[in-house]
Amino acid sequence: MPAQTLYDKIWNAHVVSAQQNGLDLIYVDRHLVHEVSSPQAFDGLRAAGRVVRRPDCTLATVDHNVPCVNFILHQLIERPPRLGGKAAIKDPESRAQCAALEKNVKEFGLSYFGLEDKRQGIVHVIGPEQGFTLPGTTLVCGDSHTSTHGAFGALAFGIGTSEVEHVLATQTILQKKSKNMRINIEGALPPGVTPKDIILHIIGRISASGGNGCVIEYAGSVVRALSMEARMSVCNMSIEAGARAGMIAPDEGEDWDKAEAYWRTLHSDVDAKFDVEVEIEVADIAPCVTWGTSPQDVVPITGTVPDPAGFSNLDRRRAAERALEYMGLVPGTSMTDIKVDNVFIGSCTNGRIEDLRAAADVVRAAGVEAKVAPGVRAMVVPGSSRVKRQAEAEGLDAVFRRAGFEWREAGCSMCVGMNEDQLAAGKRCASTSNRNFEGRQGAGGRTHLMSPAMAAAAAMRGTLADVRQFQQKSSQPTIGLDSAPPVQQPAAIPLDSVADVIIPTAGIQPAVKEEASLADLPNKVFRVLKGIAAPMYIENMDTDMIIPKQFLKTIVRTGLACGLFYNFRNDVNTGQPARDFILDQPPYDKAVIIVSTGKNFGCGSSREHAAWSLDDFGIRCVIAPSFGEIFRNNCFQNCMLPIELSVEECRELARDAEAGIELVVDLEREEITRAGRETAPIRFKNGLVQARVFIGWVRRYWCDDARWRGYRYF
Ligand SMILES: CC(C)[C@@](O)(CC(=O)O)C(=O)O
Numbered sequence: 001m002p003a004q005t006l007y008d009k010i011w012n013a014h015v016v017s018a019q020q021n022g023l024d025l026i027y028v029d030r031h032l033v034h035e036v037s038s039p040q041a042f043d044g045l046r047a048a049g050r051v052v053r054r055p056d057c058t059l060a061t062v063d064h065n066v067p068c069v070n071f072i073l074h075q076l077i078e079r080p081p082r083l084g085g086k087a088a089i090k091d092p093e094s095r096a097q098c099a100a101l102e103k104n105v106k107e108f109g110l111s112y113f114g115l116e117d118k119r120q121g122i123v124h125v126i127g128p129e130q131g132f133t134l135p136g137t138t139l140v141c142g143d144s145h146t147s148t149h150g151a152f153g154a155l156a157f158g159i160g161t162s163e164v165e166h167v168l169a170t171q172t173i174l175q176k177k178s179k180n181m182r183i184n185i186e187g188a189l190p191p192g193v194t195p196k197d198i199i200l201h202i203i204g205r206i207s208a209s210g211g212n213g214c215v216i217e218y219a220g221s222v223v224r225a226l227s228m229e230a231r232m233s234v235c236n237m238s239i240e241a242g243a244r245a246g247m248i249a250p251d252e253g254e255d256w257d258k259a260e261a262y263w264r265t266l267h268s269d270v271d272a273k274f275d276v277e278v279e280i281e282v283a284d285i286a287p288c289v290t291w292g293t294s295p296q297d298v299v300p301i302t303g304t305v306p307d308p309a310g311f312s313n314l315d316r317r318r319a320a321e322r323a324l325e326y327m328g329l330v331p332g333t334s335m336t337d338i339k340v341d342n343v344f345i346g347s348c349t350n351g352r353i354e355d356l357r358a359a360a361d362v363v364r365a366a367g368v369e370a371k372v373a374p375g376v377r378a379m380v381v382p383g384s385s386r387v388k389r390q391a392e393a394e395g396l397d398a399v400f401r402r403a404g405f406e407w408r409e410a411g412c413s414m415c416v417g418m419n420e421d422q423l424a425a426g427k428r429c430a431s432t433s434n435r436n437f438e439g440r441q442g443a444g445g446r447t448h449l450m451s452p453a454m455a456a457a458a459a460m461r462g463t464l465a466d467v468r469q470f471q472q473k474s475s476q477p478t479i480g481l482d483s484a485p486p487v488q489q490p491a492a493i494p495l496d497s498v499a500d501v502i503i504p505t506a507g508i509q510p511a512v513k514e515e516a517s518l519a520d521l522p523n524k525v526f527r528v529l530k531g532i533a534a535p536m537y538i539e540n541m542d543t544d545m546i547i548p549k550q551f552l553k554t555i556v557r558t559g560l561a562c563g564l565f566y567n568f569r570n571d572v573n574t575g576q577p578a579r580d581f582i583l584d585q586p587p588y589d590k591a592v593i594i595v596s597t598g599k600n601f602g603c604g605s606s607r608e609h610a611a612w613s614l615d616d617f618g619i620r621c622v623i624a625p626s627f628g629e630i631f632r633n634n635c636f637q638n639c640m641l642p643i644e645l646s647v648e649e650c651r652e653l654a655r656d657a658e659a660g661i662e663l664v665v666d667l668e669r670e671e672i673t674r675a676g677r678e679t680a681p682i683r684f685k686n687g688l689v690q691a692r693v694f695i696g697w698v699r700r701y702w703c704d705d706a707r708w709r710g711y712r713y714f
């Protein structure tokens with residue numbers, strides 16, 4: 001057996017069948033479900049008369065839309081008010097989305113941590129908390145930050161809603177295997193430098209597209225010494241590095257005796273080959289903050305706002321100029337001179353107990369009299385109800401409250417602003433979340449990413465601040481390392497209805513005996529596509545830009561063209577159409593193709609709404625130098641072809657698109673030509689694979705493996 005990486009081992013142990021088009025059908029051990037990415041999936045099941053194949057391996061919760069304010073009465077959908085619950089969900093769309101999940105979990109018989117459940121919380125906090133996440137398993141969720149669970153040596157990745165439906169129905173998923181990337185992190189961690197700083201530093205170093213096409217394994221002495229919370233923060237942001245997933249080999253486990261033999265094999269073999277290896281020396285890292293609108297826009301807190309003119313890459317420079325304008329920043333400004341209006345401590349990156357302790361340490365170090373700086377609104381939102389209770393048991397809430405922080409209920413809150421916790425236009429927020437995208441925390445809001453300790457320091461000072469100045473005053477241990485004092489955990493809450501350790505692929509029974517049907521192939525599938533292409537020049541065009549969060553509250557897939565590139569096409573303040581965006585100008589208002597010269601198109605959130613809105617507008621093909629992996633899969637699911645070409649080729653096509661020349665994408669010939677021009681055709685890179693996957697994908701209505709009939713449909 002050739003040497004294998006950790007990723008290879010888990011992947012190989014879960015292959016149900018290798019497909020001819022370069023995809024593997026993978027068995028899914030665990031499936032987490034939340035209210036935003038699931039309603040359309042359940043509707044699909046209902047329409048097809050299907051059941052959930054493994055309700056015992058599926059766990060659902062509400063997190064994105066839940067109010068984080070604590071009112072006395074809770075009155076979600078026709079329920080008698082109860083004491084001690086959360087505020088009623090006032091926004092009708094948010095309420096409908098949560099209500100849809102409540103209905104679906106009942107109908108399909110799933111384990112559900114609802115609003116009033118003591119175990120409710122952000123999906124990526126509760127999975128590990130409840131022992132649902134285990135080493136060596138495959139775990140998926142309709143959410144990009146599923147990468148978090150890789151901290152346990154699981155292969156965990158985000159998927160789109162159509163894929164959620166496929167997993168619900170079959171407990172399998174069709175995926176292309178990624179490349180292996182290893183990031184070795186060595187050295188002595190300087191004071192004030194936390195896991196968040198390490199991952200921000202890494203993204204700054206390898207870029208937001210640096211992990212494209214890869215699964216990252218984090219290794220090295222620094223990683224081995226990290227606590228589980230810290231590992232989760234690092235793996236969480238693998239998606240911000242453009243990777244499919246992040247993983248860390250497990251080294252300890254509470255259920256050790258149960259699964260020891262298997263878990264012990266979960267490491268990369270000594271001579272395993274990685275496609276990409278990166279070395280990180282942590283000794284030189286300082287606490288980090290972001291200045292722009294991509295997680296790669298990282299500087300040390302001692303640094304200044306960079307000058308876009310310093311970027312030699314044209315798309316990068318354009319993105320930086322746009323970012324600075326959006327962020328209201330001037331090159332050369334010291335980061336510590338930047339005033340903040342809001343502070344948000346929470347999210348699936350940094351909403352765990354250790355994060356709250358780290359932030360509270362800084363608040364304590366500022367002195368008992370110290371208060372949040374005047375004019376700053378600071379809130380702490382625990383990642384789960386259990387984290388909240390633990391923090392209260394340790395008295396952390398009192399530390400925060402005394403200093404003037406708001407102490408909130410568990411949920412996603414201002415990480416995404418789907419509840420009422422939104423950052424107002426023009427306001428600046430020091431945030432422990434993972435995305436500083438335009439409009440991420442609220443339309444027009446400006447986000448700086450940082451560690452919980454740094455966010456607490458910013459709250460106390462009223463500007464971005466160097467946490468080391470606070471820490472010198474205190475003798476608190478460095479956060480995120482296993483050396484932190486042991487803390488008493490509250491009694492474990494049993495998760496009765498969730499199955500025990502699952503041995504991958506064992507005991508698979510042949511599924512339903514239905515036959516593949518080629519009859520109703522969607523008519524959107526094309527073999528030749530001719531039409532107007534709209535050029536776009538932004539690097540890291542994230543799916544928050546393609547469709548902002550206010551359009552994610554729908555429970556259907558249709559009618560989303562109105563949300564497409566919403567913040568580009570409308571005035572953020574008035575909501576009036578701006579009419580100056582490319583897709584609003586003839587002939588591009590009839591575009592069927594997008595040509596992006598910028599890398600990493602569709603990065604970030606897994607929201608299939610991005611593909612649905614492009615589809616609704618009439619786009620059938622997107623051409624770019626690289627794609628966010630989940631977006632790429634979502635395109636296929638919606639019969640929209642993503643084509644990867646070199647940056648130069650994309651630029652060439654963008655020039656033609658700019659001139660209004662129609663492009664012809666021919667799948668059979670695997671080439672792109674310019675209508676009515678003699679210019680040499682551009683061949684698809686990996687043309688065969690691309691075209692075959694596209695045609696094959698939609699033709700393969702059923703996964704026709706003898707052992708396993710996976711079901712897929714549109
Ligand atoms: C559902 C959505 C708001 C999401 O959680 C989805 C995701 O990251 O895949 C996000 O953070 O953008």
Ligand code: SF4
Pocket residue numbers: 063064122123124143145347348349411412415416433434
């Ligand atoms: S990234 Fe934010 S919105 Fe998405 S799951 Fe994490 S906390 Fe929730």
